[in-house]
Amino acid sequence: MKKVVIRTDASTEIGSGHVIRCLTIAHLLKKHDIDVYFMMQEVPGNLIDYVAKQGFRNITTLESADLYIIDHYNIDEGWEQKLRVYTKKIMVIDDLANRSHDCDLLLDQNVVPQFETRYEGLISAHSVRLLGPSYLIMRDEFIKARQNMPDRTGKVKKILVFMGGTDPTDETSKILRALQETTTKFETIHVVVGNGNVHKEYIQAICTERGFYYHCQIDYMADLMLQVDFSIGAGGSTTWERCYVGLPSSSTIVADNQRIATEYAAELGAVWNIGWHENITVATYIDLLNKLSEDTSFLKQMSVKGLQLTASKGQPNPWLHEILEMIK
Structure with missing residues (x-):
């Protein structure tokens, strides 16, 4: 049996x-009878127990x-070269293109300016390059959801709030205040947090008090995205999940590594970029909420653009075939 770490x-x-x-x-890989192990550090907010519950x-030690x-911003070719005595092949997942890699395959699923060429000089000319959102890493739930999408009219009655698993800048609390102060009314509000969110008990209490739906560390995000008309979110990989199911959304940039992709996705019309988190206040989110009813055609076109950008080349998750070919 083949083994992957x-x-x-x-x-x-x-x-x-x-x-x-x-985990996706x-x-x-497990479905193809491959033994998969994780190698993660025991740091605050780790997901070691969660991964174990998933069966891994x-x-x-190496x-x-x-x-x-390797999916880690603090690892580069120095550590990767040391791996060569332990493995036949190395795959790197990256979003930054800011360091050199010793790898046989590189996957970067983001759309940024010159995304097809930005790894020139950073990896070997012989490395396989899977670049852009046609190579999205998508869970089965999202693939099924894309096949069962509702008609996106641009009218917003139901909202999803998800600012990432840990939400280190506590955008969720700002949004909850904005929802309390806005004059715009919504039928349903879903609020999602991860186990690593240090404010989750407070957020849960507010949701219970106001009749919002509270969700923690869920495995049914795609289903929620089908149920709502708009999502208030952060930059990062969830941006492409929203686009993949045609859900119009806003993105708050909460980390430097999200800035380029979020700004470019907004330029392409696939997301509403509301800016860097330090410049975002409760008033910013109130303004966003109040504008949702003003231009339904803008939101409908955002849905169409997101779907176009995330169309796969052939079958969904085409990167899987490349991995299987590499280790067969």
């Missing part, structure tokens, strides 16, 4: 996105494997 991390500082997308990869063991998958 995934080196990634989650923490209160870096969030949970790396681990969550690697792990589950799909965490290892703490082991021999057919493939190492």
Whole structure:
């Protein structure tokens, strides 16, 4: 049986996105009878127990494997070169294009200016490059949801709030205040947090008090996205999940690594960029909420653009075929 080790991390500082997308990869590889292990550090906000509940063991020392998958902003070619005595192949998942890699395959699912060429000089000319949102890492629930999308009219009656698994800048609390102060009325409001959100008990209490639906560390995000008309979200990989199911949304930039992709997605009309989190106040979110009823055609076109940008090349998750070919 083939063996794959995934080196990634989650923490209160870096969030949970790396681990969550690697879990998607792990589950799909497992369906092909591949043994998958994670290698994660025990840092505050880690998801080691959550990954274990998903059926994957965490290892703490390097082991021999057919493939190492690295999804970590603090790892570059120096560590990757040391891996060569433990593995035949190395795959890197990156979003930044800011350091060199020693890898056989690189996956970057983001749309940014010159995304097809920005890894020139950073990886070997022989490395396979899977670049852009046609190579999105998508869970089965999103693939099914895309096949069952509602008609997006641009009218907003139901809202989803999800600012990432840890929400380190506590945007959710700002939004909850804005929802209390806005004069715009909504039929339904869903608020999602991750286990790593240090404010989750407070958020749950507010949701209970106001009759909002509260969700923590869920595995049915795609279903929620089908139920609502607009999402208030953060930049990062969830941006492309929203686009994938045609859900119009706003993005708050909560980390430097989200800035370029969020700004470019907004330029393309796929998302509403409301800016850097330090410049975003409760009043900003109130203004956003009040504008949702003003231009339904704008939101409807955002849905169409998101769907166009995230169309796969052939079958969904085409990167899976590349991995299987690499280690066969």
